[in-house]
Amino acid sequence: MRKNRRRRNTQTQSIFPIKIDKLEKLLKDKFEKNPDLIFSTFEIGGKNVCVFYLSYQVKTERLDNFLLKPLLNISDLSTPNILNEIPIGGGSTTDTFEEILEDLLIGNVFVYVEDEDKAVFYLIVRKESRDISKSENESVVLGPQIAFSESLITNLNVVRWSIRSTDLVLEKIMIGKRAKTEVRIIYMKSIVNDKHINTMRQRLQDLDLDKVDDSHVLSQLIEDSSSTIFPQYYLTELVDRFSYTVSQGRIGVLVENNPQAILAPSTIFSFLESTEDMYMRWNAGSFLRILRFIAMFISFILTPLYVAAVTYHYELIPPRELITIGQSRAIVPFPPIIEALFLEFLIELLREAGARLPSKVGQTIGIVGGVIIGQAVVQAGLTSSILIIVIAFSALASFTAPSYEMGTTVRVIRFPMILLAGMFGLIGIMYGLCFLVIHVLKLKSLGEPYLSPIYPFRWDDLNKVLFRPPYAYQDKRFLSLRPKDLFRFKKSEAVKKHDIDE
Template sequence: MRRNRNRKTNTDSIFPLKIDELKKIIKDKFEKNPDLTFNTYEQNNKKIAVFFISYQTDPDKVENFLLEPLLKIDKEWTGPTIKNEIPLSPAATANKLEDILRNLIIGEAFVYVEDEDAAISYALIHKEKRQVSKPENETVVLGPQIAFTESLITNLNVVRWSLRSTDLVLEKILIGKRAPREVRLIYMKSIANETHVNTMRQRLQDLDVDEIEDSNVLSQYIEDSSSTIFPQFYTTELPDRFCYTVGKGRIGVLVENSPTGILAPSTLFSFLESTEDLYMRWNMGSFLRILRFVAMFISVILTPLYVAAVTYHYELIPPRELITLGQSRAVVPFPPIIEALILEFLIELLREAGARLPTKVGQTIGIVGGVIIGQAVVQAGLTSSILIIVIAMSALASFTAPSYLMGTTIRVIRFPMIFLAGMFGLIGIIYGICFLIIHLLKIKSLGEPYLAPVYPFRWADLNKALYRAPYAYQYKRFLSFRPKDLLRFKKREAIKKHDIDE
C-alpha cells in the first residue's frame, strides 16, 4: 500500500480507485453542495460512476447523449469501449484531482470505470448568456451596431467572423488559482510585434491571483504602472474596434464572463479616437478627432483659467465683461476657488446619480437636477452665472471622449488644476500642465511610449493619431509599434484612378 501511495504522489494521479473511494473524495471536496450528482451503475460485476454538477451541465445532453448510450452498451465497460460507443466528442481523460474539480465546476460530466487509470470527461456545458445587442457605453452612429457579451464563445465567434484569416492566433490561457477563468490572447501572427506578444503572454502567465473578475480588472493587473491615473490599455465593448485594432498589428485580450476586450499597446491618442472616424470621409473624421483634442484641453484648462483670472489676473478679462463679472460676483460670499470646487463637486454628484439610477430616472435627474439646482444656486447668491456657463462647458467637453475611462480621468484632473489656479494663478496652471506633460512622457503601455507618435516624434504616424488621412495614403501601419509587416498595400497602385475603358 505504501508503494502505491508513493506512485500516486509522484504522478499526481488519484487513480486507480474504487467507486466508493472516488465518491468520498469528490463529496468531501464539494461539501454541502446538493447540486453535485454522483450516480453509480453496475454491469456484470463491473461498476461505473457518472458525476457532474447539475446546474452547470445541459440536462438534455446528459440524458440523451451520455446516460442513454452508456446504459445500452452490451460490451464490457472499459475506457476505450465507452469512448467508441458514446457519440460525443471530444472525449478527454483526466487523472489528477485538481483537473477533475476544475472541469466539474465549468460544467463537464465525468465517467469513471472502477479500477481504471483515468476518468473520461465530456463537455456538456450549459451556459446562460446574453444575446448580442447594441453597445451601451460606446454608442456610435455609423458602423456595426453590436457589442461584446459575457460569453467568450460568442465573442470569439464575432471576432472570427470579422477577421477571416488563418493568420489570426487565439491563444488560450487560464488565470486564477481558486477560480480559474479562460483568457484569450489574440493577434495577427504575420503582423504583430513579437516582443509585444511575448510581453503580454508573459504578464498573463505570471499572474498569480485567486480570480479575475473582469477584463478591466485584468488590465490593471498587467499594466506598466499602477500609480498613474491614466488608463494604459484601451478596453472596448465594440467588436469592430477590437478587430480593426488587432488587424493593424496590436494585441487583443478577451476574458470569459466579461463584455469588454483589452487592446494593447495603447497611446493617449487611442483614447480620443472613435470608430466613426473610419466610416466618415477623411476630412470630417479629422475634424471630429481634432475637436476631441481641443475639448480635452478645454475641459482641463477652462475652469482653472476662470479661477486664476478672477483671483489674480483681472487684466485678462475684457473691460466690458469685467463689469458684468463684478456685478455677478458681488453677492457671492466665497472666493473663486471654493465657488468652482463646489460647483464641480455638484456636477460630479449629478453625473454619478444619473449613472446609478435606472435609465429613464437617471436622464431626468441629470437634466432637471442640473437646471433647477443651477438656477437655485445662482439665485441664492452662492455662485455667479458666468461660472455656471464655464462649468457646463468643461463638463460637456469631458463627455466628448469616446473612452469612459479617459473622460473620467479628465474630470478628476480638473480638481487639482483648480486648486493650483486658486493658490498660484497662471503660474500654478503652467506648473500643472508641465507636470502632466512630464508625467505623460514617463508612462508606457506594454513598454511603448504613451505619447507616440508625438514623443518620440514620427511624422509618418501623425495621420493615424492626430488626424485621419485619405485611405489611399494610409498604406503604412503604425510604425511606432514596429509591426512585422509595415505596408498594408502599395501606394502607387492605390492612388491610381482606373476608368472602365482602361
C-alpha cells in the same frame, strides 16, 4: 479519438485505479454540503460504472441523449472504447484528482469504470448568457454596433466572423488559483510584434491571485504603472473596434464572463479616437477627431483659467467683460476658487446620481436637476452666472471622450488644476501642465511610450492620430508598433482610377 490532455502539474500523482465508493467519498468531502454534485453508479456488463457532474453546469438533455443512453449499450467498457463509442466530440481522459475538480467546475461530465487507470470526461456545459446586442456604453451612429457579451464562446465567434483569417491566433491562458478563469490573447501572428506577445503572455502567466474579477481589474493588474490616474489599456465592447485594432498589429485580450475586451499597447491618442472616424469621409472624421482633442484640453484648463484670471490676472479679461463679471460676482461671498470647486463638486454629484439611478429617472435628474439647481444657486448669490456657463462648458467638453475612463480622468485632473490656479494663478496652471506632461512622458503601455508618436516623434504615425487620412494614404501600419508586415496594401495601386472603357 483525441489524445489525452497533458497534466497541468507533472508532480501530481494519479489516484487511479480506485474503488468507486472511495472516489465518491473523496468528491463529496471536497464538495461538502453541495447538493448539486450528482454521483450516479451503474452496473453494466458486470462492471461498476459511475457518472458524476455538477447539475447546474450541465445540459441535461444532451447528457441523457448522447452520453447516458449510448453508455448503457456499450459492451466493452474499456477507456479507449468509451471514447470511440460515445457520440460526443472532444472527449478526453485524466488520472489526477486536481484536474477532475477543475473540470467539474467548468461543466465536464466524468465517466469512470472501476479498476480502470483513467476517467473519461466530456464537456456538456450549459451556458447562460445574453444574446448579441447593441453597445450600450460606447454609442456610435455609423458602422457596426455589435457588442461583446458575457459568453466567451460567443465573443470568440463574433471575432472569427469579423476577422476571417487563418492568421488569427486565439491563445488560451487559465488564471486563478481557487477559481479558474479562461483568458484569450488574440493577435495576427504575421503582423504583431513578438515582443508585445511575449510581454503580455508573461504578465498574465505571472499573476498569482485567487480569481479574476473583471477585465478592468485584469488590465490594472498587468499595466506598467499602478500609481497613475491615466488608463494604460483601452477597454472596448465594440467588436469592430476590437477587430480593427487587432488587424493593425495590436493585441486583444478577452476574459471569460466579461463583455469588455482589453486592447494593448494603447497610447493617449487611442482614448480620443472613435470607430466613427473610420466610416466618415476623411474630412469630417479629421474634424471630429481634432474637435475631441480641443475639447479635452478645454475640459481641464477652462475653469482653472477663469479662476486664475478673476483672482490674479484681471488684465487678461476685456474691459467690457470685466464689468459684467464684476457685476455678476458682486453678491457672491466666496473667493473664485471656493466658488469653482463648489460648482464642480455639484456637477459631479449630478452626473453620478444620473448614472446610478434607473435610466429614465437618471436622465430627468441630470437635465432638470442641473437647470433648477443652477438657477437656484445663482439667485441665492452662491455663485455667478458666468461661472455656471464656464463649468457647463467644461463638463460638456469632457463628455466628448469616446472612452469613459479617459473622460473620468480628465474630470478628476480638473480639481487639482483649479487648486493650483486659485493659489498661484497662471504660474500654478503652468506647474500643473508641466507636471502632467512629464508624468505622461514617463508612462508606458505594454512597454511602449504612452505619448507615442509625439515621444518618440514619428511624423508618419502622428499624421494618423491627429487626422484621419484618406484610405488611399493609409497603406502603412503604425511604425511605433514595429509590426512584422508594415504595409497594408500598395499605395500606388490604391490611388489608381480606371474608367470602364480604359
